[in-house]
Amino acid sequence: MALIFWTHQAIENLESIGEYIEKDSPKYASITLKRIYSTTQILINQPKAGKIVPEFEIENIRELIEGRYRIVYRIVNSEQVDILTIHHSSMILKSV
Numbered sequence: 001m002a003l004i005f006w007t008h009q010a011i012e013n014l015e016s017i018g019e020y021i022e023k024d025s026p027k028y029a030s031i032t033l034k035r036i037y038s039t040t041q042i043l044i045n046q047p048k049a050g051k052i053v054p055e056f057e058i059e060n061i062r063e064l065i066e067g068r069y070r071i072v073y074r075i076v077n078s079e080q081v082d083i084l085t086i087h088h089s090s091m092i093l094k095s096v
Contacts, residue, residue, distance in 0.1 A: 001044060002043060002045075002078065002080055003079060004043055004044060004081050004083060005080060005081070006083045007082055007083060007085075009084065010083040010084060010085055013085055013086040013087070014033060017032065017033065017086060032067065035067060039064050042064070043073065047075045047078075048062065048075065050062035050063045051063060053072060053093065055094075068088055068090070070088075070093065071083060071086055072084045072085045072086075072087060072093065
């Protein structure tokens with residue numbers, strides 16, 4: 001069982017996503033953020049649930065997809081997963 005830690009960058013990404021969507025629909029912003037958060041919960045018991053990020057091809061850097069967003073995370077060890085960034089899938093991922 002792993003603990004999930006959100007990096008400062010990932011929290012900022014989540015806040016930015018919420019603020020952007022909220023301009024048009026506060027309800028949809030809330031739904032989107034809840035879905036992103038809920039998707040990460042699978043990592044507690046299945047840290048390797050996501051696929052390896054193709055831009056990096058590093059075994060412990062993986063991603064889950066939720067809607068239009070890539071949730072990029074790092075498996076630190078069997079007890080810790082770090083959410084590194086939440087990235088819109090239409091944008092190129094340059095670094096984490």
